[in-house]
Amino acid sequence: MRIKSFLTIVLITTFFAGLVACGGKKGKNITISGAFALYPLGVKWTEQYKNKAPDLRFDVSAGGAGKGLTDVLAGTADIAMFSRQLTASEKQKNIWVFAVAKDAVLPTFSLKNPIADLIRKKGLTKDQLKEVYLSGKSDISWGKLLDTTYNQNVVVYTRSDAAGAADTWADYFGGKQENIKGTGIYGDPGLAEAVAKDANAVGFNNVAYAYDITTGKKRPGIDIIPIDQNGNRQIDPGEAFYENADSILQAISDGKYPSPPARDLYFITKGKPTNPDIINFLKWVLTDGQQYVKQAGYVPLTDAKIKEQLDKLN
Amino acid sequence: MAALQRLILPAKLTDRLSTGWLNFAVLFLILLPLVIGAGLVIKSLPLLEQASIGTMLHSAEFSPQQGHFGFYAFIMASVWVTLLSFVLSAPVCLLAAIYLTQYSPAWLTQSMYFVIDVLAGIPSVVYGVWGVFVVVPLLANHVAPALGLTTTGYCLLSGAIVLAIMAVPYMLNMLMEVFKSVPIELKEASLSLGATYWETIKWVVLKKGLTGIIAALSLGISKALGETIAVLMVVGNVAKVPKNIFDAAYPLPALIANNYGDMMSVPLYDSALMFAALLLFAMILVFNSLTNFFLYRIKER
Numbered sequence: 001m002r003i004k005s006f007l008t009i010v011l012i013t014t015f016f017a018g019l020v021a022c023g024g025k026k027g028k029n030i031t032i033s034g035a036f037a038l039y040p041l042g043v044k045w046t047e048q049y050k051n052k053a054p055d056l057r058f059d060v061s062a063g064g065a066g067k068g069l070t071d072v073l074a075g076t077a078d079i080a081m082f083s084r085q086l087t088a089s090e091k092q093k094n095i096w097v098f099a100v101a102k103d104a105v106l107p108t109f110s111l112k113n114p115i116a117d118l119i120r121k122k123g124l125t126k127d128q129l130k131e132v133y134l135s136g137k138s139d140i141s142w143g144k145l146l147d148t149t150y151n152q153n154v155v156v157y158t159r160s161d162a163a164g165a166a167d168t169w170a171d172y173f174g175g176k177q178e179n180i181k182g183t184g185i186y187g188d189p190g191l192a193e194a195v196a197k198d199a200n201a202v203g204f205n206n207v208a209y210a211y212d213i214t215t216g217k218k219r220p221g222i223d224i225i226p227i228d229q230n231g232n233r234q235i236d237p238g239e240a241f242y243e244n245a246d247s248i249l250q251a252i253s254d255g256k257y258p259s260p261p262a263r264d265l266y267f268i269t270k271g272k273p274t275n276p277d278i279i280n281f282l283k284w285v286l287t288d289g290q291q292y293v294k295q296a297g298y299v300p301l302t303d304a305k306i307k308e309q310l311d312k313l314n
Numbered sequence: 315m316a317a318l319q320r321l322i323l324p325a326k327l328t329d330r331l332s333t334g335w336l337n338f339a340v341l342f343l344i345l346l347p348l349v350i351g352a353g354l355v356i357k358s359l360p361l362l363e364q365a366s367i368g369t370m371l372h373s374a375e376f377s378p379q380q381g382h383f384g385f386y387a388f389i390m391a392s393v394w395v396t397l398l399s400f401v402l403s404a405p406v407c408l409l410a411a412i413y414l415t416q417y418s419p420a421w422l423t424q425s426m427y428f429v430i431d432v433l434a435g436i437p438s439v440v441y442g443v444w445g446v447f448v449v450v451p452l453l454a455n456h457v458a459p460a461l462g463l464t465t466t467g468y469c470l471l472s473g474a475i476v477l478a479i480m481a482v483p484y485m486l487n488m489l490m491e492v493f494k495s496v497p498i499e500l501k502e503a504s505l506s507l508g509a510t511y512w513e514t515i516k517w518v519v520l521k522k523g524l525t526g527i528i529a530a531l532s533l534g535i536s537k538a539l540g541e542t543i544a545v546l547m548v549v550g551n552v553a554k555v556p557k558n559i560f561d562a563a564y565p566l567p568a569l570i571a572n573n574y575g576d577m578m579s580v581p582l583y584d585s586a587l588m589f590a591a592l593l594l595f596a597m598i599l600v601f602n603s604l605t606n607f608f609l610y611r612i613k614e615r
Contacts (some may be wrong), residue, residue, distance in 0.1 A: 035576075042495070063575045063580075064574070064575020064576040064577075064578070065575075065576050066574075066576045066578040066579040066580065066584075067575045067576075067578055067579075068576060070579045071581070084576070087379070087580050089581055089582075090579055090580060091579060092535075152610045155466055157466075157593045158550035160546060160568070161571075161572040161573070161575065161576070162572060162575070162576035162577050163572040164576075172529035174378075175543070176379045176380075178377045178378070178379060178380075178553075179377070181552075183466045183468045183551070183552060183562050184468075184550060184551025184552060184562070184564070184572070185468065185547075186546055186547050186551075186572070190446065190547070193446070194446075194466075194468070197451065197454075198454070198466060202468075210603050223352050
């Protein structure tokens with residue numbers, strides 16, 4: 001009796017597993033896997049694209065950039081979402097890389113900082129930022145950075161989880177995520193929270209997290225360290241574009257904000273895509289799909305960049 | 315139903331099938347650790363070919379993109395955070411278990427079982443969040459300044475405190491079961507010989523339950539050694555050997571969880587993370603062998 005019911009369960013499970021497996025084999029299913037940073041945009045795109053192609057089924061999952069690439073190489077996913085620089089060994093694989101949107105990483109500080117106004121007025125130069133984030137010295141004082149008497153030391157916070165944001169921020173100084181020396185906090189929200197709480201903290205966040213995209217305002221508790229790009233120790237009108245989400249997105253799009261820490265976000269396929277469904281989807285993402293990029297807190301690609309990507313598909 | 319009952323298999327066949335099934339289940343469970351260990355070794359081979367185990371265990375420099383694979387800082391962090399949480403939780407659990415089983419009124423013991431169940435049921439990520447919002451600011455704004463130190467609050471001690479609280483339900487529950495299982499006759503004999511109640515607890519209950527106590531405490535340690543998400547949220551994750559309890563640390567499980575998803579497509583990095591998993595596996599293996607050996611020795615006496 002027990003054995004009978006056991007066998008029945010086994011049979012039924014196998015049957016359903018079989019059904020699921022069959023469903024997966026039909027070419028009308030596109031599986032997308034990869035970086036958390038691209039996940040919200042990936043979901044948005046697939047939802048919108050379904051209106052155009054109702055017979056397509058999308059399966060979007062986030063598990064990290066490396067997971068996405070591994071899945072694509074193993075053939076279990078069709079498209080990988082990728083948010084960091086490819087390493088040398090990854091570039092050697094037979095992959096096709098399509099930029100689909102831009103994002104930027106912004107250095108942040110705490111609103112509790114007593115000299116917040118001075119930071120906004122003077123900003124920090126690239127060299128100063130490099131010393132703060134990469135040197136690992138614990139005795140860099142705010143006073144020394146901004147020529148004032150406030151002598152508390154800067155406390156650096158970074159991402160503990162391997163993240164495109166950290167990698168891109170380090171790339172601004174020619175480094176990798178592992179070169180940023182600071183207390184590691186898990187996730188974008190956690191990092192913003194930790195920086196907000198500590199008066200002497202500096203950290204970094206993606207645009208979509210440093211600003212509230214629906215209101216366009218900066219997140220409560222944190223502010224952006226303006227980058228003094230010409231090194232004249234004050235933020236000129238041409239360098240002041242941190243007011244709200246729109247102004248910074250515009251500056252990234254115009255190239256006024258340096259790149260890196262602005263970065264491209266990628267879709268990756270194994271070899272040149274041949275499945276017409278995937279090609280059409282990628283084309284749509286690069287053309288009509290770009291209108292959803294800004295809503296999600298990312299920066300649309302420039303026309304020249306889009307053309308370059310589309311040429312790869314033809 | 316009646317139709318089904320007529321279909322019952324012959325008794326002998328049923329017997330053989332169920333015995334075979336049981337044997338298979340046991341064999342499967344025995345082989346499981348071996349299979350996991352072998353899998354980890356195979357996955358770490360690419361790294362083992364590149365770097366020697368000696369330098370990997372002794373060097374504290376971990377920057378895989380530049381080819382430095384030192385795991386010393388991670389190993390020390392794992393050891394320290396586990397030991398510290400053990401020091402914080404074990405005495406509390408032991409004393410609480412004695413009180414709850416020997417002295418306290420029944421309603422208190424009953425409600426404690428309820429509390430234990432609740433604590434054990436809370437997901438570890440909730441403990442992590444609680445650590446970030448309570449323990450970290452407490453250490454950063456009150457405890458460390460009172461001692462004349464500065465810390466971000468994301469440190470070894472935060473990790474240990476969160477771990478200690480997480481280990482409590484497991485240790486306490488098992489310790490209470492151990493003390494409850496000591497026969498009442500033994501206690502009566504001791505009391506009738508003129509020993510005080512506390513002496514009875516010390517020389518009869520604790521002695522009789524020694525193996526159980528060791529098993530309970532080692533369960534707590536194993537739990538602390540392997541706990542991942544709650545620790546990584548509060549421990550600071552800096553790949554340096556911590557010099558004091560207010561320094562940030564980076565235990566092995568946190569290293570794997572932080573990097574696996576994003577880095578598994580980089581062969582050597584992937585292999586380094588698998589080696590970290592192998593180290594953790596080896597640590598747990600060694601630790602459990604030691605406790606088993608102790609338990610064996612105690613039982614022999």
